Amino acid sequence: MKSLLNTKSQTCCSTPDNVSCSSDRIVLVGSPNVGKSVIFNALSDSYAIASNYPGTTVEISKGDGVIGNKKYEIIDTPGSYSLLPITEEERVAQRLFFEKASIYLHVIDAKNLRRMLPHTLQLIEAGKPLILVLNMMDEAAERGIRIDIQKLEQMLKIPVIPAVSNKGEGIEELKKTISEYSSNPQDFTIKYNDDIENAIKDIESNLKENYEVSKRSISQLLLQRDQVAFERIQEKGEDVDAIKDIVSNTENKFNTPTNYVMTVERQQLTNRIVNSVTKIKEPYLYNNSKATESEKYEDNYPNLKKRLDHLVSNPLTGIPILLLVLYFGFYQFVGVFAAGTVVDFLEGVVFGEHLIPWITQNFNSLVPYPLIQSLIVGDYGIVNLALTYAIALILPIVGAFFFVFSIIEDSGYLPRLAMLIDRVFKKIGLSGRAVIPLVLGFGCGTMATMVTRTLEKPREKILTTLLLSLAIPCSAQLGVILGIMSAKPSALLLWVVVMILEFLFIGYIAAKVLPGEKPSFFLEIPSLKVPKLSNVLIKTYSRMQWYFLEVMPLFIIASILIWLGKITGIFGLLIELLKYPTQWIGLPSEAADVFLLGFFRRDFGAAGLYELNKTGVMNGVDMLVAAVTLTLFMPCIAQFMMTLKERGLKIALSMAAFIFPFAFFVGFVVNYIMNILGVTL
Numbered sequence: 001m002k003s004l005l006n007t008k009s010q011t012c013c014s015t016p017d018n019v020s021c022s023s024d025r026i027v028l029v030g031s032p033n034v035g036k037s038v039i040f041n042a043l044s045d046s047y048a049i050a051s052n053y054p055g056t057t058v059e060i061s062k063g064d065g066v067i068g069n070k071k072y073e074i075i076d077t078p079g080s081y082s083l084l085p086i087t088e089e090e091r092v093a094q095r096l097f098f099e100k101a102s103i104y105l106h107v108i109d110a111k112n113l114r115r116m117l118p119h120t121l122q123l124i125e126a127g128k129p130l131i132l133v134l135n136m137m138d139e140a141a142e143r144g145i146r147i148d149i150q151k152l153e154q155m156l157k158i159p160v161i162p163a164v165s166n167k168g169e170g171i172e173e174l175k176k177t178i179s180e181y182s183s184n185p186q187d188f189t190i191k192y193n194d195d196i197e198n199a200i201k202d203i204e205s206n207l208k209e210n211y212e213v214s215k216r217s218i219s220q221l222l223l224q225r226d227q228v229a230f231e232r233i234q235e236k237g238e239d240v241d242a243i244k245d246i247v248s249n250t251e252n253k254f255n256t257p258t259n260y261v262m263t264v265e266r267q268q269l270t271n272r273i274v275n276s277v278t279k280i281k282e283p284y285l286y287n288n289s290k291a292t293e294s295e296k297y298e299d300n301y302p303n304l305k306k307r308l309d310h311l312v313s314n315p316l317t318g319i320p321i322l323l324l325v326l327y328f329g330f331y332q333f334v335g336v337f338a339a340g341t342v343v344d345f346l347e348g349v350v351f352g353e354h355l356i357p358w359i360t361q362n363f364n365s366l367v368p369y370p371l372i373q374s375l376i377v378g379d380y381g382i383v384n385l386a387l388t389y390a391i392a393l394i395l396p397i398v399g400a401f402f403f404v405f406s407i408i409e410d411s412g413y414l415p416r417l418a419m420l421i422d423r424v425f426k427k428i429g430l431s432g433r434a435v436i437p438l439v440l441g442f443g444c445g446t447m448a449t450m451v452t453r454t455l456e457k458p459r460e461k462i463l464t465t466l467l468l469s470l471a472i473p474c475s476a477q478l479g480v481i482l483g484i485m486s487a488k489p490s491a492l493l494l495w496v497v498v499m500i501l502e503f504l505f506i507g508y509i510a511a512k513v514l515p516g517e518k519p520s521f522f523l524e525i526p527s528l529k530v531p532k533l534s535n536v537l538i539k540t541y542s543r544m545q546w547y548f549l550e551v552m553p554l555f556i557i558a559s560i561l562i563w564l565g566k567i568t569g570i571f572g573l574l575i576e577l578l579k580y581p582t583q584w585i586g587l588p589s590e591a592a593d594v595f596l597l598g599f600f601r602r603d604f605g606a607a608g609l610y611e612l613n614k615t616g617v618m619n620g621v622d623m624l625v626a627a628v629t630l631t632l633f634m635p636c637i638a639q640f641m642m643t644l645k646e647r648g649l650k651i652a653l654s655m656a657a658f659i660f661p662f663a664f665f666v667g668f669v670v671n672y673i674m675n676i677l678g679v680t681l
């Protein structure tokens with residue numbers, strides 16, 4: 001699967017003369033949502049999505065950048081809180097830690113120094129060439145926090161650069177510091193208690209090989225039973241058993257896990273540093289010495305934002321606001337405007353009246369072979385099906401969705417929505433964290449399946465992947481369904497109700513059946529921000545580009561497969577077979593075509609439904625049943641491949657085996673109930 005992000009990499013040969021050819025690396029690390037991707041974008045020639053919610057970056061992205069007159073490979077990593085990873089994407093960042101890098105940039109949020117500095121201390125101890133970027137200085141200032149940068153530099157013995165990276169402030173200074181950086185390993189150590197120190201020394205003396213990080217630092221990781229560190233020393237052929245003995249002996253000396261003991265001591269040192277370098281301005285100072293750090297900040301949060309924050313987070317006002325966002329953002333803008341007005345114009349006028357007749361005519365006169373003609377310009381040919389659907393139908397809908405989604409994500413609304421929904425989600429075995437991949441699923445299920453990496457527990461990942469495959473329609477499908485059914489609002493409403501019930505029902509049952517640990521909910525809540533138009537546009541563009549590159553080849557492959565299926569007769573046979581379940585759920589047999597298309601892509605099927613609707617063979621109830629069945633249907637090929645990649649063959653196949661009969665079963669039940677009640681729509 002292609003990376004979500006552009007990874008342009010040039011060879012040294014293409015470097016201009018005045019730029020030295022080097023493979024030096026700059027690695028950006030730090031907690032989620034501190035601005036790493038914004039800085040990556042400023043330093044490199046590539047683009048990584050930057051959003052106002054934690055866990056935007058789930059894969060490493062690479063780009064090249066010229067700083068001073070030297071060329072660097074720049075690497076953006078998923079957020080990680082410390083050197084000890086918990087989630088999968090933190091592990092991604094950690095693996096890189098054992099590789100060579102010329103410079104590490106630790107990006108932290110200046111208003112959360114106390115929480116983020118322990119990670120800096122770990123990086124310094126690892127002997128990595130390090131620059132500390134104190135980002136979000138504007139928000140720190142807003143809360144009355146003053147940081148003495150020079151003093152912090154002296155205490156840590158590394159360069160510290162204050163920045164407001166989304167406004168470009170501090171970037172030039174950062175570049176200058178990078179180009180002047182002379183990588184002297186720092187002689188900075190945190191002194192732990194004697195038992196820990198002795199264990200560290202013992203482990204160090206057992207490590208015979210050379211590493212890219214200090215032995216002291218590896219020993220500390222081993223002492224905390226870090227998996228990646230153990231993998232690393234095993235690869236190098238060290239005496240793992242002897243080291244494990246030291247680790248267990250040390251653990252026996254404490255009542256609490258070694259990891260905890262060390263974290264507390266590191267935090268104490270951090271507190272001493274933070275107390276001596278920061279000042280909170282008087283008017284902002286919270287007059288309660290027992291208040292926690294976050295409570296103090298809470299009090300310093302500007303008033304308007306605080307009120308708005310309260311409105312969106314409190315269920316009484318939050319739920320109506322959510323409904324308004326859904327109605328205007330998704331129904332009106334994506335459904336009515338993009339899937340209705342824009343698609344009608346593009347598909348009906350631009351493609352239908354001009355482009356397709358023109359291409360067909362010219363092609364047919366140039367290539368007089370009917371077989372080839374049907375492949376290229378036939379009803380299901382590449383031009384009619386792949387190009388028209390991908391460009392005139394799907395692209396505007398996906399674009400509109402990502403435009404709205406980018407505004408929402410940039411404002412910081414998503415994590416608040418996660419908090420709001422957490423309680424309901426607990427009942428279906430999920431945590432509020434799952435809101436982000438699930439909402440993203442309304443855009444593109446493939447992308448969303450990848451984002452399930454940000455979830456903590458395997459069980460929650462499986463559940464979310466299943467719900468994404470089963471119950472969440474992607475924007476292309478949603479757009480088409482909204483477009484068709486907006487003519488029959490009651491059918492649309494019923495469709496929404498059936499989907500919600502089914503989502504909750506499957507979630508509830510799956511949560512009961514699936515073994516595994518339940519998720520805890522911990523999500524950092526970023527500040528509310530006014531979304532920046534340029535940021536929203538560039539994000540929408542980059543996601544559309546990704547979607548387009550992902551979709552286009554699949555559409556073309558699907559067209560070819562359909563063509564092959566048609567000329568070999570396999571297609572006809574499959575349609576005949578599919579007619580049984582189709583009729584069983586009360587639909588006209590023509591709908592079998594739609595379901596077969598749905599095999600190739602779910603939105604493809606929805607587009608088929610759109611065509612079928614135009615012929616007028618289906619009534620309101622039929623449309624409802626078809627839309628329900630199709631939404632539940634197997635996801636598109638791309639999403640299936642991603643599920644396979646993220647969850648493995650066994651789980652992906654089990655999901656598929658469940659989804660197919662289940663979709664028809666629900667279609668049957670809906671049709672049955674409608675008939676019994678004598679509903680006409």
Ligand SMILES: Nc1nc2c(ncn2[C@@H]2O[C@H](COP(=O)(O)OP(=O)(O)OP(=O)(O)O)[C@@H](O)[C@H]2O)c(=O)[nH]1
Nearest residue numbers: 033034035036037038050051055056057079164165
């Ligand atoms: N106020 C303010 N906002 C910033 C600053 N730098 C970045 N942001 C915003 O903070 C949010 C997070 O930025 P990202 O670059 O996505 O953060 P990240 O560290 O890559 O996050 P993950 O990929 O989730 O780990 C975005 O909305 C940025 O526009 C800053 O200096 N000040």
Ligand SMILES: [Mg+2]
Nearest residue numbers: 036037056057
């Ligand atoms: Mg990022």
